[in-house]
Amino acid sequence: MATHKLLLLPGDGIGPEVMAEVKRLIDWLNAQGIAHFETEQGLVGGAAYDASQLSITDATMAQASAADAVIFGAVGGPKWDSVPYDARPEAGLLRLRKELGLFANLRPAVCYPALADASSLKREVVEGLDIMIVRELTGGVYFGEPKTITDLGNGQKRAIDTQVAFDLARKRRNKLTSMEKRNVMKSGVLWNEVVTQVHAREYKDVELEHQLADSGGMNLVKWPKQFDVIVTDNLFGDMLSDIAAMLTGSLGMLPSASLGEVDVKTKKRKSLFEPVHGSAPDIAGRGLANPIAMIASFGMALRYSFDMGALADKVDSAIAAVLANGLRTADIKSEGTTAVSTTQMGEAILKELQALQG
Ligand code: IPM
Numbered sequence: 307m308a309t310h311k312l313l314l315l316p317g318d319g320i321g322p323e324v325m326a327e328v329k330r331l332i333d334w335l336n337a338q339g340i341a342h343f344e345t346e347q348g349l350v351g352g353a354a355y356d357a358s359q360l361s362i363t364d365a366t367m368a369q370a371s372a373a374d375a376v377i378f379g380a381v382g383g384p385k386w387d388s389v390p391y392d393a394r395p396e397a398g399l400l401r402l403r404k405e406l407g408l409f410a411n412l413r414p415a416v417c418y419p420a421l422a423d424a425s426s427l428k429r430e431v432v433e434g435l436d437i438m439i440v441r442e443l444t445g446g447v448y449f450g451e452p453k454t455i456t457d458l459g460n461g462q463k464r465a466i467d468t469q470v471a472f473d474l475a476r477k478r479r480n481k482l483t484s485m486e487k488r489n490v491m492k493s494g495v496l497w498n499e500v501v502t503q504v505h506a507r508e509y510k511d512v513e514l515e516h517q518l519a520d521s522g523g524m525n526l527v528k529w530p531k532q533f534d535v536i537v538t539d540n541l542f543g544d545m546l547s548d549i550a551a552m553l554t555g556s557l558g559m560l561p562s563a564s565l566g567e568v569d570v571k572t573k574k575r576k577s578l579f580e581p582v583h584g585s586a587p588d589i590a591g592r593g594l595a596n597p598i599a600m601i602a603s604f605g606m607a608l609r610y611s612f613d614m615g616a617l618a619d620k621v622d623s624a625i626a627a628v629l630a631n632g633l634r635t636a637d638i639k640s641e642g643t644t645a646v647s648t649t650q651m652g653e654a655i656l657k658e659l660q661a662l663q664g
């Protein structure tokens with residue numbers, strides 16, 4: 307059996323608590339001989355700053371680069387509000403994304419049937435929702451790149467990002483919506499051109515639609531089921547994915563996968579998996595955090611980095627089953643359901659997984 311090397315970076319706030327539930331899963335998979343993961347753990351964000359005055363060290367970056375996948379919790383918190391800008395907790399995450407070349411960020415927003423009433427939107431608007439946002443992750447205003455139409459390097463990166471999104475659409479409902487602001491941003495004009503060209507060249511069979519990102523945001527809350535895959539830039543993707551999270555009931559539900567290019571020689575790609583939610587310092591250390599986004603992010607690692615799609619499907623089914631049984635962390639609690647802690651939720655998901663595994 308292949309050995310897979312994981313670097314766990316729990317980070318700050320609720321990061322360590324939700325990561326503990328992924329560790330529980332990893333330990334079980336190893337003990338059962340279902341997989342063989344070798345794990346290392348490191349510091350990132352405020353935790354790294356406290357230890358080294360840096361948001362991530364070169365040594366941790368080297369570990370991340372050598373790992374088959376990085377599993378990331380969350381970073382940030384008021385404690386580090388006044389640290390130098392370059393050493394702020396978020397800088398560690400941005401360095402990982404940039405230096406590992408993780409340009410494609412997949413953020414699936416699925417509304418589990420049991421949670422259709424936990425969303426702030428009406429049940430009929432979100433029930434059965436299953437969309438995928440592909441966020442460009444290493445460019446745009448996040449990295450202050452020149453945003454001119456002559457930036458060929460940037461155009462090329464967009465083309466790969468776009469291919470990822472078209473490929474995903476092909477495996478789903480075959481529809482891609484590209485969102486930008488070509489009416490005010492030159493980078494939006496370039497984005498639109500690249501998507502249109504890639505479509506004409508390689509993906510004519512996929513239905514392509516362009517929306518301006520502002521009205522795209524409106525459509526996301528008006529009738530989200532019109533979408534299948536959405537591809538958009540770094541900043542719009544950050545905002546639109548938080549909106550999409552609320553369609554599923556809670557920010558605590560959304561996982562993500564950040565992927566680099568496939569290496570032609572090794573056939574492997576650099577990857578990092580993280581929940582979309584942040585470090586939630588207000589609830590940290592109290593057993594209130596929802597570990598589902600973190601566990602589902604690990605599920606995405608099984609699917610996208612380790613070719614264990616069947617096991618990933620079981621992780622998703624285990625999550626759905628626990629929710630159907632009425633277990634809820636505080637963020638998704640509703641009348642008539644059972645309140646559970648972070649640990650209890652993690653244990654319940656593992657128990658369902660054991661049952662599914664037989
Ligand atoms: C996210 C987060 C990050 C981002 C922060 C923590 C840097 O909000 O992954 O969505 O803005 O990308």
Ligand code: MN
Nearest residue numbers: 544545548582
């Ligand atoms: Mn965000």
